[in-house]
C-alpha cells in the first residue's frame with residue numbers, strides 16, 4: 481500500500497446492500513411460527529430493496545430536508561399545504577405498496593395478515609420512521625370507518641383499501657389512495673382528554689352521521705395533509721368523535737387552518753402541526769358522548785405499531801453495531817473478539 485496523508489484505515493464500511501429480511505433469523509422464525517409463511521417471498525424482495533444504499537439514502541434525505549408549511553399563496557390566499565422532499569413521497573409509495581396501512585383489513589384476508597404486516601412494518605422501520613406515522617394512523621382508523629362512516633362517504637371505503645399513494649387534493653371518493661389522521665391532543669391536555677375545549681354544534685339534527693360545526697384547536701395534529709382526521713370535540717353529552725375531511729364533498733377546503741409545524745427532535749420527516757378549527761365541518765361518528773371510547777380504539781392500535789417501530793429501530797442499531805464490531809480493530813483484534 482502506498483502511504484499518503486489521506487489514507488484512511490481501520491474505518492469500517494457502512495452497512496448497506498444487505499437483505500433486511502433474509503439476514504434476520506428471529507423474524508424469519510417468528511413468521512413461520514405465527515402462521516404467515518405465505519408472505520416470505522414478498523418480505524425477501526422488500527427486504528432486499530429496503531436494505532439497499534439507495535433506500536437508506538432516501539431515509540436520510542427525508543429527515544435532512546423536513547417538510548415545510550405553505551400557509552398562503554403569492555396572492556395572500558390561504559393554502560394550508562405541506563411541501564415534502566421527493567424522498568418522502570418515494571418512501572410513502574413504498575409503505576403504501578407494502579400495504580402497511582391496510583393489509584389486515586383486505587376483503588380476502590390471508591390468514592394471520594397482521595403478522596405479515598408486522599414483519600413488513602419492522603423492515604420499513606429500519607430505513608425511515610416518520611413515514612410510519614401516516615400508515616399507522618390510517619391502519620388504526622379503517623375498522624372504525626368501516627363501522628361508523630356516514631353513508632355520504634361510502635365512496636371512501638374502496639380507496640382506503642388500495643395500495644396506492646395519492647397526493648391529489650380531491651375529495652376522498654375521487655382518489656386512488658387515502659390517509660387518515662387523529663386529533664385529540666390540545667394545549668392544556670394530551671393524556672387528560674377530558675379537558676378538551678374544542679366544541680361542536682349541530683347544524684340541524686344531532687346524532688350519528690349528522691353534521692356539526694367545530695370550533696377550537698389541536699396542539700398535536702400529525703399528517704395534516706391526510707384526507708381526513710378523526711377528532712374529539714365537546715357536545716352537551718360529553719366528548720364525541722367527528723370525521724373531519726380535509727376537503728368537503730363539494731371540493732372546497734374544510735375550515736382547518738394549519739398554524740405551524742412542530743420542530744421535533746425525532747420523527748422529523750413527518751409533518752406534525754398545530755391547527756385551528758374555525759367552524760370546521762365534521763360528521764359525528766357513533767353517539768354523542770361516545771368519543772373517547774371510539775377514538776381510543778384507534779389510539780390503542782397505533783400503540784402496537786409504536787412497539788413494532790421501536791423494535792425495527794433497535795434491530796437496525798444492533799445490526800450496525802455488530803457490523804462495525806466485526807471490522808474495527810483495537811490492539812490487533814476485531815472489537816467483536818475482544819474479551
Ligand SMILES: Cc1cc2nc3c(=O)[nH]c(=O)nc-3n(C[C@H](O)[C@H](O)[C@H](O)COP(=O)(O)OP(=O)(O)OC[C@H]3O[C@@H](n4cnc5c(N)ncnc54)[C@H](O)[C@@H]3O)c2cc1C
Nearest residue numbers: 661662663664665669670671672700701702703744747752
Ligand atoms: C411525534 C408525535 C406525534 C404526535 N401526533 C399526535 C396526533 O397526531 N394527534 C394527537 O392527538 N396527538 C399527537 N401527539 C401527542 C401525544 O399523543 C401526546 O403528547 C400524549 O397524549 C401525551 O400528552 P402530553 O404531551 O400533553 O403529556 P401530559 O398529558 O402532560 O403527560 C406528561 C407525562 O405524564 C405522564 N402521565 C400522564 N398521566 C399519567 C397518570 N395518570 N399516571 C402517571 N403518569 C401519567 C405521561 O405518560 C407523560 O409522560 C403526538 C406526539 C408526538 C411526540
